[in-house]
Structure formats: C-alpha cells, structure tokens
Amino acid sequence: MLYRAFYFLHLKPLTRVSVRMSASDRPTAVGLHFIPTRCHFDDTVQVIVRGLFPKQMVKLVAEVEDDKGMIFRSSAVHRATEHGEVDLNSSPSLGGTYNGTEPMGLFWSLGPLTPHNKFTWWDASRPVLVDVKVVSHERPEHVLAKETHQRRFMKEGVQRVVVTDGRIRGTLFIPPGPGPFPGIVDLYTLGGGPSEPRASLLANKGFVVLALAFYRYKDLPKKVDKLDLEYFEEGVRFLQKHPKVKGSGVGVISISKSGDLALSMASFLSGIKAVVTINGCCANTLFPLKYKDTIIPALMGDLKKVTLTEQGLLDISKAIPDPTANENLATVIPVECADCNFMFVASEDDMNWDSVFFAELAAQRLRDSGKENFEIVRYPKAGHFVDVPYMPFYPSGVHAAVGKVVTFGGEAKTNAHAQVDLWGRVQEFFHKHLDTGNAQHKAML
DSSP states (O other): OHHHHHHHHHHHHHHHHHHHTOTTSOSSOOEEEEESSEEETTSOOEEEEESOOTTOEEEEEEEEEOTTSOEEEEEEEEEOOTTSOEETTTOOBOSBSOOBOOTTHHHHTOEESSSSOOOOOOOTTSOEEEEEEEEESSOTTOEEEEEEEEEESSOTTOEEEEEEETTEEEEEEEOSSSOOBOEEEEOOSTTOOOOHHHHHHHHHTTOEEEEEEOSSSTTSOSSOSSEEHHHHHHHHHHHHHSTTBOTTOEEEEEETHHHHHHHHHHHHOSSEEEEEEESOOSBOBSSOEEETTEEEOOBOOOGGGOEEOTTSOEEOTTTSOOTTSGGGGGGBOOGGGOOSEEEEEEETTOSSSOHHHHHHHHHHHHHHTTOOOEEEEEETTOOSOOOSTTOOOOOEEEOTTTOSEEEOOOOHHHHHHHHHHHHHHHHHHHHHHHSTTOGGGGGGO
C-alpha cells in the first residue's frame, strides 16, 4: 500500500507535464464566450477565450455568409495570458486581417473571399450569424472551440412593413411605443434599392424610417434614364401622414448618389427639416432630375480622366468635373433654397469622387446666402462607403455607373472607427432637429 501511495504521488506531476506538452489533450475544454451572447448589429460584443495554456498562440477566425451567398472571413492571431485567456478588449492581434487591440476587429475586418464584393443584407428581420472558431496557431486544422454569434438589426417590438403605396416602394420601420416619433427617409446608394440595415437600426433609436427604393427593386424600373423628384415627394408625404410620425417635418439620410437626391428634396420640397449626406455631390449627377416643369441636367463623368491604380483597379476619383464651371452651373443644386439643417459628411480618401470639395462647395453656397444651417464632418483615411458601425469594409467593387471594378478608397481600421463616430453624430443630429422638446427619444438611446 505504501508503494502504491508513493507511486501515485509521483505520477501526478509527471502526468501534468505531459499534458502541457500536448495541446490536443488538454485537461479542460477551451471555451469561446461572447458577452452578450447576442446583440444588435451596431452594438459591441466582448470576445473571450478561456482554457488555453499560458502564453499559447491561437488564431481566431470569423466567417459569415451574406444574402448573395458571398462568404466573408476575418482572422486574428493572439497570445494567451499567463492565465490561459485571450480577451479581445485587451489582447492585441499580432496578425491576420487587422493588428492591434481592436475589440470589434473580427467583425469590421470581415472581407469577401471573392474580391470586390459588398456585404449585402436585404431583410432586416433576420439576424446575421457570425461563426467564430479558435484554432491552434501551429496546427490551423485543429479547432479548439467554436461558437456562433447572433447580430440582430431589429430590437423587440420594432415593426417592419413592406410598402407598396401608390408608386412608392420600400420598407417602413416603426419603433415600439405610442409615439409619435420623428420620421426619416433613408436613401441608399446608386442601384436604387432600400438599405434595411441602416433604416432598422435607426428605428431602434426612436425614429420611424422609410427605406425608400427608387429603381431596380420589385416592380420598379430596372434601368432609368431620368429620375422624377415627385416620386420622392410621394415618399415624404407618405411618411408625414403616418399616424406614428410627428407632423412637423422629416429628415433624410443619404450616401453617394442619393446625396444629391437628398439635397434636391430639401431644396424643392416642403416638409424637410434635416438632411445628412454621406460622401455625396452638390450637383445632380448621372441622371437628369425632373420636378414638375423643372429639369436639372446631369453632371456626367469624363472617362478620359479615369486612371489605373497600382493594383490595376480603375480610379474614377477625378472623373466628375467641377460643377461650378460655367458649362456645369445648371447641374448645381440650389441648397440655399432649403429650409432645413444639413450635415455634410466627407471622407478625405474617398476615391469615388471628391466628397470634401463638394461638401465645401455646398457649404459656401449656403454661406453666400447668409445661412449657417450646416455642419461639415470630415474623416481622414476613410473611404467612400461609411456605413453603420461594424459593417464590413468595402474598398473596391463593381461601380453601377461604370460597370467595372473601381477603388472606393479608405483604410479598413480608420473607416471602421469613422462608422462608429458618425453613427452617434447622426442620431444626435436628427434628434436635435426633428425631436426638439421631446424627451421620449432619450429612453431609446
């Protein structure tokens, strides 16, 4: 008996040493944890790995499939602490799709396996499911742990209503509660379809939002050679008449081509109180715009000014000419006629066109009319697509007007930080100018 006791006393430390040498036969399971286990798309999540060996090197790999069937993937290499833990809130990535301490890096650095694709999500009622796994850095085929994180767009109680009213098409998002709430028309980029992710996330914050399509959607025309501002006027009136919408006026949020549409709506239509344009133009672009008996001609690009980047992508940033040149003055939108507040958002590395130049032109036009009803928000190193927080970076893709792959500019990490910063500014701007005197929105934040 004494011999057996002596044997087992010496066996235990020997066994512990052999386990430390074998990462595939660990004494406790590796755990991958999300805090919270599920959240909204614009919320942060804490990612923690526990049960590793001290100083063990591991790789975290995230993967998601969008509504077009495109696979997006990201990765980060981490070294565990003395306690065998990796916490993305404090542990820097040593390699992968991003570097440094970035708590949400696995999400915003998701990139398409097939290059030049934008993350697409049409139906905001369905959550995005992000699969994350922890693998051995030395043996990537060895999966130590894996979990799925659910990222939702709509909070509980938000209504999603498909709109087919008269000519207008789109999706309406209504916050829970009696209201009335401030209303926003959400216009997305060239392509004409609605952006349900942004609209639904704004509804979570206490706005009734109409994600308005204007072509290439359901029974709307697949192609257009001109746009009718009266169609957008119908959208504004539809929103204003809704019983859950405050009747004092609505806002408009836009990006890229829809930026000049938003400026045109503010300049020609009544009932617009606040406009956000993200990397838009101060002139009407690409299509003539008709409103009753008025037609604003289109500012067109000059293909001779298209060049190639070092990566072989088209650079169209200089293709749109100066709208203030004599021959282009008729395309400039008369923003001085608008009776609303503007937020001009401009990325300094926008390679679609010179958003900073266009924002400054619009602002100067307002100043020349004695107006200070605007603010300019600039983001160095951000690209053309500054979207909702943690939306995967979109540096290049097929341009709807060009029909070929172009560069949109920007640096992934800086662009991601710009998206988070802008999101807070957009909410504050709309609540300030659409929800004055109503404390109800504070409960939605």
